[in-house]
Amino acid sequence: MYIPAHFREEQPEVVLDLVRRTAFGHLVWSTDDGPSSTPLPFLVDDAMTSVRAHLARANRLWHLAPCRALLIVPIGDAYVSPSWYPSKADGGRVVPTWNYEVVHLTGELVVHDDPAWIHRQIGDLTTWHESPRTDPWAVEDAPADFVGGLVRAIVGLELLVERVEAKRKLSQNRSDADRAGVVRGLRADGGRSESVADAMAH
Numbered sequence: 264m265y266i267p268a269h270f271r272e273e274q275p276e277v278v279l280d281l282v283r284r285t286a287f288g289h290l291v292w293s294t295d296d297g298p299s300s301t302p303l304p305f306l307v308d309d310a311m312t313s314v315r316a317h318l319a320r321a322n323r324l325w326h327l328a329p330c331r332a333l334l335i336v337p338i339g340d341a342y343v344s345p346s347w348y349p350s351k352a353d354g355g356r357v358v359p360t361w362n363y364e365v366v367h368l369t370g371e372l373v374v375h376d377d378p379a380w381i382h383r384q385i386g387d388l389t390t391w392h393e394s395p396r397t398d399p400w401a402v403e404d405a406p407a408d409f410v411g412g413l414v415r416a417i418v419g420l421e422l423l424v425e426r427v428e429a430k431r432k433l434s435q436n437r438s439d440a441d442r443a444g445v446v447r448g449l450r451a452d453g454g455r456s457e458s459v460a461d462a463m464a465h
Contacts, residue, residue: 264367264428269436272364272429275311281338281429282307282366286391288336290316290422292327292372299324303420305334306388307368314368314422315384325374325418332372334422338364341456343434347448348441362433362445362459369426375419382410384419433463 291300305316340363351357386402393399434442449460
């Protein structure tokens with residue numbers, strides 16, 4: 264991924280927070296027919312050295328492992344209008360762009376076809392997403408035979424991460440006034456643009 268120095272995020276704790284808050288990405292690897300991808304939720308360890316996930320056994324992409332793979336974690340993105348830059352009044356030398364945050368995790372993809380590993384994975388994934396709820400659901404709330412059938416229908420995946428690249432393109436190359444104008448414009452647009460405005464404001 265091309266990352267100019269002013270857009271590169273190198274603080275591990277910041278990158279980990281971005282990845283964990285998103286917890287969903289696009290796993291990409293190459294086949295004889297070219298690149299393939301599958302979207303999936305995941306869990307990442309504290310050191311960002313291991314990403315655990317699972318996918319349907321019927322998804323034959325897992326047969327390619329062990330192999331090199333890339334997990335693309337899209338944090339957020341939004342269109343930026345040049346009309347939001349106060350500097351547009353100074354000669355009009357402004358153009359549209361796109362602000363976004365994204366993390367790439369690259370490494371070796373391995374398969375875990377062990378029921379105990381898979382059961383732990385779906386339990387941990389569920390706990391992670393249910394824990395903020397006032398009445399969290401747990402895998403154990405479902406009948407054991409039902410869960411057992413689901414476990415047999417999926418395969419565990421683990422990406423052993425060797426490289427972490429994080430890009431936060433948030434108008435760092437613009438003046439403070441232009442950045443403030445972008446934040447105001449994004450908030451006025453609303454929707455998914457709000458999250459990019461929040462990222463710029465912190």
